[in-house]
Amino acid sequence: MELRTLRYFVAVAEELHFGRAAARLHMSQPPLSRAIKQLETEVGALLFTRSPSGVALTPVGAVLLAEARALLDQADRLRARVTAAAGVATITVGILGDSTDPGATRLAAAYRRSHPGIDVRIRDTDLTDPTCGLRAGLVDVALTRAPFNETALTVRELRSDPVGVVLRADDPLARRGHLLLADLGDRRWFQFPQGTDPIWQSYWNGGEPREGPVVRAVQECLQAVLWNGTVGLAPLGHDLPAELTAVPLIDMAPSRVVAVWNEGDTNPLIRPFVEMATAAYGH
Known part of the structure; x- marks a missing residue:
């Protein structure tokens, strides 16, 4: 099983809809459907039940989802460690749930203009981890919503929503x-x-x-x-x-939109990123 195919599977499993999963993956639906069918062939069992209203995980699919998430998290950690060892100027940003927030859109445009040489990597996460993988070392900074356990974290409020x-x-x-x-x-x-x-x-x-x-x-x-x-x-x-x-x-x-990072993290890219986020979300 290729990691890319597992990412496709997780997207469909979380969206429970091939069209939405394809949009999330920035690809068309036919190759996504073919990839899932090929994965089912490799596994030797159906991973989803399909109906006009959408899809649902089978028991086999539920088992694969838990294992795939763990494997993909491990791959992300490996990639982050190798990148850090190579000294590449990279910042990994975790975004919770809705990446269409206009504050995030403004921040992306401003950051591209001011930091053209920085490789920005985005990790979109579901609602089960409000810190977007921060504690596991999967991201450098998270754009998320409070409240959550802030132990050993630094939190900056960006906006407050009713x-x-x-x-x-x-x-x-x-x-x-x-x-x-x-x-x-x-x-x-x-x-x-x-x-x-x-x-x-x-x-x-x-x-x-x-x-x-x-x-x-x-x-x-x-x-x-x-x-x-x-x-x-x-x-x-x-x-x-x-x-x-x-x-x-x-x-x-109100729901507080926040930037959060690990307390004491010395990555020099974090502070400038948070300052730009403060301006973008407060616009």
């Missing part, structure tokens, strides 16, 4: 101008996998223990709302499918 409740458009609560956490007490909420930072989990559950489906990616959250009527929280201002809406949650603390 939070809303994501609901189906036909949900009775969707007609309200705003909501309170108490209005959602009897609903099912998103959960993150066991082992996820409890501070992070608690924030996205409104500070209370909740029950509901386990998700890893933004698209899984949206699908849970569409299919199961699950409610969850999201920063306001993000584009949503027509079938969904976000209602402001007025007693919820």
Whole structure:
């Protein structure tokens, strides 16, 4: 199995949709579908069940997903160590969930202009690790959202976003101008996998223990709302499918967009990057 094919597989497994996975990988859908079929041939079993509404992991696919993630993380660590040993001017940036944030777009343009000789590598991560691989040494700096366990980390706030409740458009609560956490007490909420930072989990559950489906990616959250009527929280201002809406949650603390890096990291590229991020996100 090639690492590239495993990256394709993980993208489809996280998006649960070949079209979205292809867009995320910046490739067309037919070669992605062929690569997954070839992988299934190598494995000797189906990895996905396919239907007009999308795809779902088979039990074999679920096992491969866990192993593929571990293998790809190890490959990323190896690449980072070799690059550091070679002395190449590289900074690896972790981005959580939504890389379409206009602040990130402005930062990319400004950084390209001011640091043309720097190799910037982006590691897009799912919702299970708010530090985007920072503690594991996979990235130098993360553009993410707080709160999370900040032990041994340095955090710089870039922006603060109000939070809303994501609901189906036909949900009775969707007609309200705003909501309170108490209005959602009897609903099912998103959960993150066991082992996820409890501070992070608690924030996205409104500070209370909740029950509901386990998700890893933004698209899984949206699908849970569409299919199961699950409610969850999201920063306001993000584009949503027509079938969904976000209602402001007025007693919820704002979601803080932050830059974070390991305390004491002496990489000289981090501080200038964070200063530029502060300007770009505060624009």
